[in-house]
Amino acid sequence: MGLSKTEQFTEEEILIARFAKALGHPARIAILRVLLERKACICGDIVDELPLSQSTVSQHLKELKEAGLIQGDIDGKKVCYCINEQVWKQAQETLGVLFQSYTACGSSCC
Template sequence: MGASKIIDYSEEQILVSKYMKALSHPARMAILQLLLTKQSCICGEIVDELPISQSTVSQHLKELKEAGLIRGQIDGVSICYCINEPEWNKLTDALGHFFEKRHLKTSTCC
């Protein structure tokens, strides 16, 4: 999104779209579900759990990190990943507010 156009959207809209983009691939959803299930930092196990190559997993981890949803810590020669709790809470709040708006009005459309 061009810098000049971003001012036309609310902070909430930008935040929700950032999270939705990060959540928009099944592999990223699988990675997040794995991290949420394990509730601890995971290194090489992510690749073992998914039906995709290590390089593809790395690309999806990068997207999740850029969105702030996960953190990575160097542990020897590998990187351990876990949920970034403060950002996860922002995601939960932002999406909750987004979906709540649907229930504020009853639709008379179609």
């Protein structure tokens, strides 16, 4: 999606796309599961849980943070990440509305 075309979409469509992009990699889903399980986590702990290098995990954390799904606090040389509850609820609601808007069309669908 080109930057010049985003004004042609609704805020909701842009928000859904942002969340979908952040959720669009299995490593990011795995990171979110670690954070959901532990409630908070140091970046090094996440690296220990996944078969990925520190730099790769950091890139995925950056994507999740840019989407707002996670937040992090710097504590010396460590960054403690956790789920951003407000944005998480927004993602649940926004994606839920999209998925709940589907109604089965029976035999008239392709």
